[in-house]
Amino acid sequence: MKLLVTSAIKLSNEQIAQLSKKNELIFVENEKAISLDAIELEAIEGIVCNFFFVNNSLDIFPNLRFVQLTSVGTERVSVKELQRRNIRFYNIRTAYAIPMAEFALAELLNIYKNARFFISNQERKHWVKNREILEIAGKKALILGYGTVGRSIAQRLKAFDVEVIGMSRSKKYDEYCDGFITKESLDDIIPEIDIFILCLPKTDATYHIIDDKRLERMKDTATIINVARGSLIDEKRLIDLIDGGKFLGVALDVFEEEPLSESSKLWEYDNVYITPHNSFVSETINQRIFEELMENLEEE
Structure with a gap:
């Protein structure tokens, strides 16, 4: 050829x-x-x-x-x-499944263990304890998109005793998942979820699948991690809700427009982790x- x-x-x-x-x-x-x-x-x-x-x-x-x-x-x-x-x-x-899964887990732990607090204090040479460190064990995670990347993430979450729910059009059972839903059931389960991990492709059907209404239905203490495509989230509404004090943390490796503009407010938040579409690298x-x-x- x-x-x-x-x-x-x-x-x-x-x-x-x-x-x-x-x-x-x-x-x-x-x-x-x-x-x-x-x-x-x-x-x-x-x-x-x-x-x-x-x-x-x-x-x-x-x-x-x-x-x-x-x-x-x-x-x-x-x-x-x-x-x-x-x-x-x-x-x-399959090539990107392992690095993307490890990246998603790293960002989740950064948020729950408040890594930014310790990095900031190290830079300033401050010895200060943090009494607000959280465990991911026992939390409930929803993986939107259960392909090879989603499954690889689920495998790692189960090792941390996280309850894992997958959203898939066809999957009914997997050893790393405690259950599956379809897109039609998404609105019902959102208020129960602690951790949202987005692994869906960019299509007309997935555009703003996390829209203003679904963002509003999430717990105030929810965490969002997006390693897939920026078009999955209504970025403007996400910023509005972060401004209002919603979310434990947000980790974004992808954005509606890339590279992310220097004028974006997303750069400014202590509980938002920004990376430049880098999760696939190893x-x-x-x-x-x-x-x-x-x-x-x-x-x-």
């Missing part, structure tokens, strides 16, 4: 050699600012990318039959067009992505 490999994947020399055994590789350095003038577009049969189709149309590749995204989300390419043309299409299914993800790519290519 003649495979266009963009900067979305970082390959070692050994991986390049392995990938080249059955494929002719064409490399492009920057998929966001790419020039295709030197590429014979009609010859391209496969593409490995992330943002590539934000600026490039599928139509310019008449013989395309394979697309591998390096992201979990699929909103940057027309899935309907891929399906219409019978192009084999893959997103990342020293092993490139190898895992490569393994998924090779497995998918074997099916061709």
